[in-house]
Amino acid sequence: MFFLNHLALVAASLLAGSVNAYTSQTFTWKNVRIGGGGGFVPGIVFNPTTKGLAYARTDIGGAYRLNADDTWTPLTDFANNTNWHDWGIDALATDPVETNRLYLAVGMYTIDWDPNVGSILRSTDQGATFSETKLPFKVGGNMPGRGVGERLSVDPNENSILYFGARSGNGLWKSTDYGVTWAKVTSFTWPGTYVQDASSEYTADPVGIAWVTFDSTSGTKGTATPRIFVGVVDVGESVFKSEDGGSTWAWVSGEPQLGFLPHKGVLSPAEKTLYISYANGAGPYDGTNGTLHKYNISTGVWTDISPTSLASTNYGYGGLSVDLQKPGTLMVAALNDWWPDELIFRSNDSGATWSPIWAWTSYPNQDLYDVSAAPWLFDTTSTDQFIKRGRLYGTGATIYGGHDLLKWDTVHNVTLKSLATGIEETAALALLTPPGGPPLLSAVGDIGGFYHSSLDTAPTQAFHNPTYGTTRDLDYAGNTPADIVRSGDSDTDIKIALSSDFGATWSADYGASTTTGSGKVAYSADGDTVLLMSGTNGTLVSQYTGTFTAVSTLPSGAAIASDKRNNTVFYGGSAGRISSIYVSTDTAKTFAKTVALGSSTAVNQIRVNPTVAGDVWASTDTGLFHSLDYGKTFTQISTSTGPTVGYSFVSLALGAGSTTSAYPVLYGFFTISGTTSLFKSEDTGATWAIISDAAHGFGAASSNVVGADISTYGRVFAGTNGRGIFYGSPS
Numbered sequence: 001m002f003f004l005n006h007l008a009l010v011a012a013s014l015l016a017g018s019v020n021a022y023t024s025q026t027f028t029w030k031n032v033r034i035g036g037g038g039g040f041v042p043g044i045v046f047n048p049t050t051k052g053l054a055y056a057r058t059d060i061g062g063a064y065r066l067n068a069d070d071t072w073t074p075l076t077d078f079a080n081n082t083n084w085h086d087w088g089i090d091a092l093a094t095d096p097v098e099t100n101r102l103y104l105a106v107g108m109y110t111i112d113w114d115p116n117v118g119s120i121l122r123s124t125d126q127g128a129t130f131s132e133t134k135l136p137f138k139v140g141g142n143m144p145g146r147g148v149g150e151r152l153s154v155d156p157n158e159n160s161i162l163y164f165g166a167r168s169g170n171g172l173w174k175s176t177d178y179g180v181t182w183a184k185v186t187s188f189t190w191p192g193t194y195v196q197d198a199s200s201e202y203t204a205d206p207v208g209i210a211w212v213t214f215d216s217t218s219g220t221k222g223t224a225t226p227r228i229f230v231g232v233v234d235v236g237e238s239v240f241k242s243e244d245g246g247s248t249w250a251w252v253s254g255e256p257q258l259g260f261l262p263h264k265g266v267l268s269p270a271e272k273t274l275y276i277s278y279a280n281g282a283g284p285y286d287g288t289n290g291t292l293h294k295y296n297i298s299t300g301v302w303t304d305i306s307p308t309s310l311a312s313t314n315y316g317y318g319g320l321s322v323d324l325q326k327p328g329t330l331m332v333a334a335l336n337d338w339w340p341d342e343l344i345f346r347s348n349d350s351g352a353t354w355s356p357i358w359a360w361t362s363y364p365n366q367d368l369y370d371v372s373a374a375p376w377l378f379d380t381t382s383t384d385q386f387i388k389r390g391r392l393y394g395t396g397a398t399i400y401g402g403h404d405l406l407k408w409d410t411v412h413n414v415t416l417k418s419l420a421t422g423i424e425e426t427a428a429l430a431l432l433t434p435p436g437g438p439p440l441l442s443a444v445g446d447i448g449g450f451y452h453s454s455l456d457t458a459p460t461q462a463f464h465n466p467t468y469g470t471t472r473d474l475d476y477a478g479n480t481p482a483d484i485v486r487s488g489d490s491d492t493d494i495k496i497a498l499s500s501d502f503g504a505t506w507s508a509d510y511g512a513s514t515t516t517g518s519g520k521v522a523y524s525a526d527g528d529t530v531l532l533m534s535g536t537n538g539t540l541v542s543q544y545t546g547t548f549t550a551v552s553t554l555p556s557g558a559a560i561a562s563d564k565r566n567n568t569v570f571y572g573g574s575a576g577r578i579s580s581i582y583v584s585t586d587t588a589k590t591f592a593k594t595v596a597l598g599s600s601t602a603v604n605q606i607r608v609n610p611t612v613a614g615d616v617w618a619s620t621d622t623g624l625f626h627s628l629d630y631g632k633t634f635t636q637i638s639t640s641t642g643p644t645v646g647y648s649f650v651s652l653a654l655g656a657g658s659t660t661s662a663y664p665v666l667y668g669f670f671t672i673s674g675t676t677s678l679f680k681s682e683d684t685g686a687t688w689a690i691i692s693d694a695a696h697g698f699g700a701a702s703s704n705v706v707g708a709d710i711s712t713y714g715r716v717f718a719g720t721n722g723r724g725i726f727y728g729s730p731s
């Protein structure tokens with residue numbers, strides 16, 4: 001009787017989720033150094049009171065704090081599969097009074113791509129730790145117009161007061177208790193109606209309120225600032241103010257109505273003047289016209305101080321910064337001067353005259369840029385510009401900065417170098433460690449991918465010849481591992497490339513034409529055959545770099561892999577009402593369906609044991625399956641002690657076992673006992689340990705990629721969607 005009761009208690013606690021089937025192991029995690037950021041930095045915010053205290057916010061990779069040595073410390077690496085949207089930072093505010101206080105408005109999308117409401121994260125220790133208040137609406141760190149702002153602001157006279165300007169028509173919100181609770185400002189009736197493009201869901205959501213700027217000079221320390229300006233993303237009346245601490249609001253009369261959107265509203269307190277940059281697009285990619293205006297608060301006079309005349313401009317204005325120590329000195333960045341390069345203008349007479357950072361007479365101007373911290377940054381692919389106190393500006397690819405800006409007004413030749421060390425903002429799509437080769441090859445979104453001769457120093461160049469904006473996939477030939485295949489996106493080049501020196505140098509695979517679409521690739525063990533799951537052309541195969549031909553026996557969209565020891569064998573896994581495994585024994589010319597995997601409806605990934613032919617793993621929407629007979633039969637790994645879900649991107653990798661005789665270690669993003677995270681197994685899937693932790697959550701499991709080193713025990717890679725690539729090993 002006692003025994004039965006005890007069993008019942010165990011069952012009850014399992015149901016309650018209080019017993020985990022897995023253990024945990026502490027890993028030491030570091031970023032693989034790519035350097036230079038690699039992604040869009042929509043905002044850099046300096047604390048106006050504490051010298052050198054600054055933060056950067058990114059659209060999909062979280063927030064960072066600037067260190068004294070110009071490196072950056074990530075602040076939001078706790079984000080995991082449950083709170084992945086915390087990496088979308090739509091606004092950031094640093095408290096000018098209690099300068100250790102920091103606030104982030106977080107959330108990724110305001111449309112249904114992100115089911116979560118947004119939050120205000122608040123910190124009292126410069127972002128070392130945060131508390132959270134969920135908002136009753138979504139926040140869109142990766143939505144259109146993410147470079148406007150800041151839409152979150154702390155009252156400089158009474159710093160318990162904050163305002164937040166929402167997207168999606170949700171209006172203006174206020175907190176009077178340091179961001180703990182929030183209420184809508186019902187007297188503010190201009191939520192912003194502008195949408196970037198009504199024809200798609202993503203661009204059809206109103207950008208909302210752009211910025212909230214307190215006029216610190218209108219109040220006294222300890223009481224709420226009376227005069228507050230709010231910029232709204234609207235083509236009509238768009239700048240509003242309150243004179244009574246936010247009780248009542250009115251349009252700022254005289255505002256020019258040119259159909260432009262106010263991107264930034266920056267106060268120059270000593271001049272009692274508000275500077276406003278306008279553009280005819282919300283950004284980051286649009287903007288072909290615009291102005292810079294100043295509003296003289298004392299006189300109520302608006303003045304157009306645009307560096308370029310309305311008649312001849314081909315860009316709007318975005319990033320805007322005033323020098324608080326030298327009133328009248330300000331800088332503004334063009335949004336977007338795509339060719340030949342972005343423009344920054346500087347004025348030291350309140351905008352009466354301007355000096356551009358470069359002019360056609362000094363073309364080519366690239367010698368202004370020093371990219372030694374990220375040598376692969378061969379050019380600026382700037383999308384939007386943000387400058388602050390003339391020291392840093394963020395672009396679509398990196399943050400550039402320098403320490404000798406005052407030279408601008410004398411010899412003009414200022415340093416503009418990549419100052420983004422510590423910011424790793426890439427999205428990894430595939431990670432590969434070919435045995436005997438470099439520690440890592442990476443396929444990365446937007447900036448191509450890299451041959452990493454070291455994990456701790458920035459690579460000298462991205463993959464080139466052919467050069468892909470986004471690299472989709474990489475594979476190596478198991479029996480000749482220096483042979484690598486790569487596929488990626490290009491408007492002009494062939495989208496498949498081959499290397500015979502571990503990825504150091506490449507040539508186009510002329511079996512493909514420039515119209516052959518990129519996709520997942522699998523390389524035969526002898527390097528003779530490339531199987532391509534093209535995003536636009538379905539399943540294609542090429543042998544001896546012959547013409548790619550369709551493979552009708554493997555469904556389009558199937559997961560693919562090559563055997564790493566047997567030259568003729570390839571594997572496929574399809575999605576459907578019931579998923580199926582397909583095997584080819586004739587170098588991918590034909591595939592035969594072998595078996596369905598339990599009740600799974602999607603084979604998300606197939607991985608093979610790199611050292612043993614016919615040893616195959618399949619990660620599916622219902623867990624993990626293993627075959628030792630070339631995919632003829634599979635056994636499911638127990639769902640009570642192992643995975644119940646394997647994720648849809650690149651969820652599985654096999655790395656070196658602990659001894660030469662040991663089976664490889666399995667690493668993957670799985671759900672085990674209801675917890676979704678990064679796990680490993682050292683006993684062929686019998687038992688599992690969680691290896692992520694509270695400080696390293698890796699964001700959304702379904703967009704992550706895993707890599708492992710089959711030669712180095714314990715070496716695992718976690719590639720994220722926006723926070724770069726981490727490498728870890730047992731502590």
Ligand SMILES: *[C@@H]1O[C@H](CO)[C@@H](O)[C@H](O)[C@H]1NC(C)=O
Pocket residue numbers: 078079080081082083675676677692693694697
């Ligand atoms: C995910 O993060 C949240 C908040 O930091 C934490 O409570 C939770 O335990 C984390 N989950 C995992 C699996 O680490």
Ligand SMILES: *[C@@H]1O[C@H](CO)[C@@H](O)[C@H](O)[C@H]1NC(C)=O
Pocket residue numbers: 271273296297298299350
């Ligand atoms: C604002 O207007 C006053 C009065 O005309 C003038 O003295 C002052 O220079 C103006 N400020 C700026 C920044 O133009």
Ligand SMILES: *[C@@H]1O[C@H](CO)[C@@H](O)[C@H](O)[C@H]1NC(C)=O
Pocket residue numbers: 258259289290310311312313314
């Ligand atoms: C910019 O917009 C203004 C106002 O609508 C217009 O007058 C001007 O011609 C435009 N500039 C260009 C180069 O199109």
Ligand SMILES: *[C@@H]1O[C@H](CO)[C@@H](O)[C@H](O)[C@H]1NC(C)=O
Pocket residue numbers: 348355408409410
């Ligand atoms: C203001 O800037 C101009 C142009 O860069 C420069 O010639 C002038 O010396 C500067 N004036 C001061 C006071 O720095």
Ligand SMILES: *[C@@H]1O[C@H](CO)[C@@H](O)[C@H](O)[C@H]1NC(C)=O
Pocket residue numbers: 367413
């Ligand atoms: C700018 O300064 C750098 C370093 O001081 C120098 O190498 C470069 O030639 C200068 N460029 C111009 C155009 O004067």
Ligand SMILES: *[C@@H]1O[C@H](CO)[C@@H](O)[C@H](O)[C@H]1NC(C)=O
Pocket residue numbers: 515516517536537548
């Ligand atoms: C791939 O698809 C593109 C676009 O649909 C088409 O132009 C091209 O001919 C196709 N190529 C092959 C090899 O099927």
Ligand SMILES: *[C@@H]1O[C@H](CO)[C@@H](O)[C@H](O)[C@H]1NC(C)=O
Pocket residue numbers: 566567568569585613630
């Ligand atoms: C490769 O696999 C095929 C199909 O399973 C088998 O017939 C062949 O013997 C294998 N080759 C080697 C070298 O093991």
